[in-house]
Amino acid sequence: PAALAVIEGEQRYSYDALNRRANQLAHLLRARGVRDGDSVAIALPRSIDLIVAELAVVKAGSTYVPLDAVLPLDRQAHMLKDCAARCIITRSGLAAPEIGGRVELDRADTRAELARQSEHNLATAIDGSACAYIMYTSGSTGQSKGVQIPHRAIERLAINNGYLDLQAGDRFACAANPAFDASTLEIWVPLQTGAAIVIVAQDDVMVPARLAELIGEQQITGMWMTVGLFNQYAPALGGALSQLRALIVGGDVLDPHIIGEVLRNHPPKRLINGYGPTETTTFAATYDISQVVPGRSIPIGRPIGNTRIYLLDGKRQPVPIGVAGELYIGGAGVALGYLNLPELTQERFIADPFAPAGQSDARLYKTGDLGRYRADGNIEFLGRNDFQVKIRGFRIELGEIEAKLQALPHLRETLVLVREDHPGDKCLVAYLVPQEGQAVPDAAQLRTLLLQNLPEYM
The missing domain is CATH 3.40.50.12780 (ANL, N-terminal domain)
Structure with a gap:
């Protein structure tokens, strides 16, 4: 229990300390209505808080759903709706979709509520x-x-x-x-x-x-x-x-x-x-x-x-x-x-x-x-x-980009391909056919429109 579990900068958490913190958050989640099999979203950067949150959700018998902070909020909101998230664990200063159940770990009232929770393991069977x-x-x-x-x-x-x-x-x-x-x-x-x-x-x-x-x-x-x-x-x-x-x-x-x-x-x-x-x-x-x-x-x-x-x-x-x-x-x-x-x-x-x-x-x-x-x-x-590709470690379905382009006004046909003009330097290239009598939007305008629904790497 005294062994080192997590290091973040100057912070050090033993396995015992990590377990006690995760237990408190798990008890709080249960007190707020989270039950076995529920989905709980997590919108946190790499941190001890993230480790605690994932452990707590599992201890509560639930399913954690990590959200990518660089995604457009509409896309994150779709994920929350799709998984029927019971609540979201985040911090007050982070951009995250609005949802009824919200646990902001850095708020004073949340910290006070956590301090009142039991540090003992839950009896949840997994x-x-x-x-x-x-x-x-x-x-x-x-x-x-x-x-x-x-x-x-x-x-x-x-x-x-x-x-x-x-x-x-x-x-x-x-x-x-x-x-x-x-x-x-x-x-x-x-x-x-x-x-x-x-x-x-x-x-x-x-x-x-x-x-x-x-x-x-x-x-x-x-x-x-x-x-x-x-x-x-x-x-x-x-x-x-x-x-x-x-x-x-x-x-x-x-x-x-x-x-x-x-x-x-x-x-x-x-x-x-x-x-x-x-x-x-x-x-x-x-x-x-x-x-x-x-x-x-x-x-x-x-x-x-x-x-x-x-x-x-x-x-x-x-x-x-x-x-x-x-x-x-x-x-x-x-x-x-x-x-x-x-x-x-x-x-x-x-x-x-x-x-x-x-x-x-x-x-x-x-x-x-x-x-x-x-x-x-x-x-x-x-x-x-x-038509699935990997670029800089990101898994991308070319059809997803094509579908978003096709939904834009004034475009009749779209095709997205990967080009590698120099060895190891892959990039996504879109080919567009406008509706008759329409001009193709410029690249900057297209990027702005796509960023409303797609992550930056797409």
């Missing part, structure tokens, strides 16, 4: 199949879709996972957007293994030299980085990378040249390629990178613990080694489905025809990702079979 959180991702119809992740999936990511052996004494950086599933790794894996979470402020994330300094000062031993951030920061982080016991990089295809430079100059003890969609809880496969083979891509590796991956053809039959197939992912990490989207859930989450005996209810997630087995058993990623 089933492994119950929904722990809902995370919204880009949707091809123009609306984001909520992915429902069960408790058992988080446990599978953290315990006996086969890819990351965190233990007491380790310190894992928390630098991801709380509304992206990398935060599941950064928060729940340390908490379930006795390691400590180190909150990385946004100002430190934005400046490579400050991030390198923080890694040294806080003795960080583990970290996740998107491919885009890694490619930009690797030269500047330099020797700080060598301090890490494990550096996981993913979210897009790795650049063998940059990986090779890091391995030669400042290798962490383990450099890991992490692959997995939100629908399978952060990671489905990983690969320990020890060398770069000229002319070959870096594989995504093999399934992590309690995970199955099949490469299937168009008839959902296994493909031979070396032949391209679509990745279907099974095991404990598979999501419950998409909230309020039964048809899409049925399309993408299918019965597992290869399930072990006694697991007749097992399902596979149809990823849309293409890959092939190498002779050594590792999987090589080959791309997508649809």
Whole structure:
């Protein structure tokens, strides 16, 4: 209980202190009418408050829904309506959608109410199949879709996972957007293994030299980085990378040249390629990178613990080694489905025809990702079979942008593509056909209109 759980600047919380604070907030939520299975939105930046809030919602038997602060408020409001959020946990100075139940942690009356709550654990019974959180991702119809992740999936990511052996004494950086599933790794894996979470402020994330300094000062031993951030920061982080016991990089295809430079100059003890969609809880496969083979891509590796991956053809039959197939992912990490989207859930989450005996209810997630087995058993990623893309670690459905453009006046047809005029420099480009007799709006005007409904990165 006295072990270090969370570090934020000069603040230090032990596991005992963190548990007591989370219990108080959980008791307050129950007192305000939150019940088992309710959704509770969280609009907080990376902070001890965020960790406390996520723990409290789970302790109350509810489902937490992290909101991305950079999203337009209308888009956030849609998410709250879609998940029927009972309340929202936030701070008074933060922009967040209006909702009846509001818990502002920095208000004096809220702090006084929290102080009156019990610090003891709640008697809530939590089933492994119950929904722990809902995370919204880009949707091809123009609306984001909520992915429902069960408790058992988080446990599978953290315990006996086969890819990351965190233990007491380790310190894992928390630098991801709380509304992206990398935060599941950064928060729940340390908490379930006795390691400590180190909150990385946004100002430190934005400046490579400050991030390198923080890694040294806080003795960080583990970290996740998107491919885009890694490619930009690797030269500047330099020797700080060598301090890490494990550096996981993913979210897009790795650049063998940059990986090779890091391995030669400042290798962490383990450099890991992490692959997995939100629908399978952060990671489905990983690969320990020890060398770069000229002319070959870096594989995504093999399934992590309690995970199955099949490469299937168009008839959902296994493909031979070396032949391209679509990745279907099974095991404990598979999501419950998409909230309020039964048809899409049925399309993408299918019965597992290869399930072990006694697991007749097992399902596979149809990823849309293409890959092939190498002779050594590792999987090589080959791309997508649809119009979903990854840019700077952000998962984007091109159809969502097209739908928003199509809804604007004076436009008859729209097409959005990814261009990569220079290697590694991807950008979104929209092609527009105006209505007869109408002029195409200028780019600045279009961006302003789209920002009312889409995040800045789209």
